Amino acid sequence: MASETNNKDQEENLLKYKVLEIPDTILYIPNFISEQEEKDLLDHVYSAPKPKWTHLSNRRLQNWGGLPHPKGMVAENIPQWLKIYTERIAKLGIFAGQTPNHILVNEYLTGQGIMPHEDGPLFYPTVTTISLGSSTVLDFYHHLNQCVQTSSETTSSSLENRHLTSIFLEPRSLIVVKDAMYESYLHGIDQRQEDEITDKIANLSHCQDVTTGDIRSRTTRVSLTIRIVPKVLKNKLFFGKKA
Ligand SMILES: O=C(O)CCC(=O)C(=O)O
Numbered sequence: 001m002a003s004e005t006n007n008k009d010q011e012e013n014l015l016k017y018k019v020l021e022i023p024d025t026i027l028y029i030p031n032f033i034s035e036q037e038e039k040d041l042l043d044h045v046y047s048a049p050k051p052k053w054t055h056l057s058n059r060r061l062q063n064w065g066g067l068p069h070p071k072g073m074v075a076e077n078i079p080q081w082l083k084i085y086t087e088r089i090a091k092l093g094i095f096a097g098q099t100p101n102h103i104l105v106n107e108y109l110t111g112q113g114i115m116p117h118e119d120g121p122l123f124y125p126t127v128t129t130i131s132l133g134s135s136t137v138l139d140f141y142h143h144l145n146q147c148v149q150t151s152s153e154t155t156s157s158s159l160e161n162r163h164l165t166s167i168f169l170e171p172r173s174l175i176v177v178k179d180a181m182y183e184s185y186l187h188g189i190d191q192r193q194e195d196e197i198t199d200k201i202a203n204l205s206h207c208q209d210v211t212t213g214d215i216r217s218r219t220t221r222v223s224l225t226i227r228i229v230p231k232v233l234k235n236k237l238f239f240g241k242k243a
């Protein structure tokens with residue numbers, strides 16, 4: 001009973017961070033971490049051994065907690081400097097009592113981004129991201145098949161036409177993307193040097209110091225995407241001969 005009351009209190013506390021009513025649900029929490037915590041996290045990310053980085057054409061990344069796999073993830077130890085945040089996020093009460101076991105670190109240089117995509121079935125359908133270093137704009141899009149067909153198919157399928165909403169991500173903020181927003185829409189970050197603040201950004205009233213019409217330059221941004229991989233292998237399979 002007591003835990004039911006706690007859950008209800010937690011849900012009510014989170015309501016003030018809710019950005020969109022439809023189609024449920026984006027929460028945006030400014031200053032989720034302090035400036036010192038941001039600095040410490042960046043120091044840790046940049047002190048990771050070189051082979052920890054995977055280089056992609058438009059960003060590089062580090063994977064912590066194991067490699068998600070349809071057959072199950074072989075879980076790896078999460079270092080303490082990241083555990084602080086998986087535990088802090090677990091306390092928000094958005095993961096049905098579980099603690100996130102996976103962190104993807106993405107680094108975007110100015111002008112880099114990530115193509116519209118969905119995170120897919122290997123993850124629990126709630127995703128949280130802490131932004132470090134620079135602000136950016138995260139865009140949400142309808143899937144191609146969700147678009148209302150107009151007389152011109154090319155127009156109706158262009159990304160611009162499929163745009164649903166955008167969220168301005170300030171450094172040190174946390175965004176939570178859940179439910180339909182996770183499962184039924186694509187998200188991406190445009191490859192741009194700067195972001196124009198327009199009324200297409202849904203969370204302006206939750207941001208610190210931004211007004212429509214502002215131009216925000218991008219610098220290097222590091223994001224920590226913190227999630228749950230539900231399917232974990234209990235033991236590493238042992239193929240070698242025992243001594
Ligand atoms: O950097 C971000 O905020 C988004 C990252 C993302 O969408 C992903 O890694 O799947």
Ligand SMILES: [Fe+2]
Nearest residue numbers: 117118119187
């Ligand atoms: Fe993603």
